[in-house]
Amino acid sequence: MKKDIRSYGYTELQKELEHLGEKAFRARQVYEWLHVKLSDSFAEMTNLSLKLREKLDGEYEIFPVSPVERQISRLDGTNKFLFRLWDGNMVESVLMRYKHGNSVCISSQAGCRMGCAFCASTIGGLKRNLTASEMLGQIYQIQKITGERVSNVVVMGTGEPLDNYENFVQFIRLLTDEHGLHISQRNVTVSTCGIVPNMLRLAEEGFQITLALSLHGSTQEKRRKLMPVANKYDLEEVLAACDTYFEKTGRRVTFEYSLVHGVNDREEDARELAAILRPRNCHLNLIPVNPVKERDFVRPSRENALNFKNKLEKSGINVTIRREMGSDIDGACGQLRRRYAEEEKIVDEI
Ligand code: SAH
Numbered sequence: 001m002k003k004d005i006r007s008y009g010y011t012e013l014q015k016e017l018e019h020l021g022e023k024a025f026r027a028r029q030v031y032e033w034l035h036v037k038l039s040d041s042f043a044e045m046t047n048l049s050l051k052l053r054e055k056l057d058g059e060y061e062i063f064p065v066s067p068v069e070r071q072i073s074r075l076d077g078t079n080k081f082l083f084r085l086w087d088g089n090m091v092e093s094v095l096m097r098y099k100h101g102n103s104v105c106i107s108s109q110a111g112c113r114m115g116c117a118f119c120a121s122t123i124g125g126l127k128r129n130l131t132a133s134e135m136l137g138q139i140y141q142i143q144k145i146t147g148e149r150v151s152n153v154v155v156m157g158t159g160e161p162l163d164n165y166e167n168f169v170q171f172i173r174l175l176t177d178e179h180g181l182h183i184s185q186r187n188v189t190v191s192t193c194g195i196v197p198n199m200l201r202l203a204e205e206g207f208q209i210t211l212a213l214s215l216h217g218s219t220q221e222k223r224r225k226l227m228p229v230a231n232k233y234d235l236e237e238v239l240a241a242c243d244t245y246f247e248k249t250g251r252r253v254t255f256e257y258s259l260v261h262g263v264n265d266r267e268e269d270a271r272e273l274a275a276i277l278r279p280r281n282c283h284l285n286l287i288p289v290n291p292v293k294e295r296d297f298v299r300p301s302r303e304n305a306l307n308f309k310n311k312l313e314k315s316g317i318n319v320t321i322r323r324e325m326g327s328d329i330d331g332a333c334g335q336l337r338r339r340y341a342e343e344e345k346i347v348d349e350i
Contacts, residue, residue, distance in 0.1 A: 116227050
């Protein structure tokens with residue numbers, strides 16, 4: 001298979017081109033075509049000689065992230081995209097429009113093997129890791145399709161980014177490189193279910209990205225019931241890794257807590273959660289659970305969610321309820337991709 005040219009960092013690409021006997025400035029031109037002009041073919045790179053373009057085409061591939069479907073919310077302008085990768089795997093991404101700019105939520109894996117009880121993305125298991133270029137490609141395609149600049153990126157789509165560590169870290173380097181889109185690291189958030197060794201590695205990378213930890217349970221026992229990963233890394237360890245991340249990076253950690261009616265939204269849950277978070281300089285984001293067809297979790301009423309939030313606020317916790325975006329377009333995380341998988345199954349059966 002040809003080499004994945006869009007996954008090389010700037011200096012790595014320089015070395016590649018030197019090996020081909022080219023001058024260093026050529027790397028700058030190629031990098032600009034790939035990461036600024038967002039070109040998807042060597043043929044477009046018209047300031048390179050035909051010979052070099054042919055040489056590149058022989059050695060490298062610009063792997064496609066091809067748009068298949070776009071849904072636009074009538075409620076808030078949120079866009080959902082479904083992309084097809086070179087091997088037929090599908091991933092979804094979301095563009096959210098805020099006053100402070102455009103934010104894109106990307107997928108880091110095709111499928112997921114973490115098995116969280118309420119999540120649609122994990123139902124078919126993990127298909128494969130995405131490469132750095134496939135994570136970037138989602139953002140590049142969205143910029144190309146909409147003609148709008150993306151200023152914020154959240155890695156909260158399908159997949160567990162810290163289960164695809166090297167590609168994820170390379171993606172962050174490329175995304176924030178001054179020769180490319182140059183998105184500010186402070187405008188990037190990565191969400192993890194709590195893979196402790198890789199949270200600790202990430203703390204050492206020297207990045208300024210925000211870490212979001214999916215907590216969802218206020219005790220080890222409660223968390224374990226919703227998130228199988230808690231069998232491997234217990235709550236104490238995960239919280240200690242969050243503390244390390246804050247100490248090393250100075251970045252306040254965000255805790256995510258999906259509210260499930262009658263499961264983790266009771267009085268005692270709020271009390272226990274407050275006790276965990278009070279000593280920490282952090283932010284709590286409550287996500288009323290998005291019902292997933294294959295599961296029978298129920299979202300709390302608006303009133304219950306507000307009560308839960310108020311209890312935490314009274315305990316001095318910095319807390320918000322996540323604003324629901326695009327609720328009219330295929331609901332929760334991973335559902336567009338799942339629906340597609342089902343439609344394909346139906347087609348197969350006919
Ligand atoms: N693997 C990463 C990213 C997952 S998606 C992680 O676990 O953090 C981002 C957030 O959405 C996570 O907190 C995840 O637990 C949550 N989530 C997934 N499915 C959900 C659903 N149906 N309703 C509410 N939140 C959900």
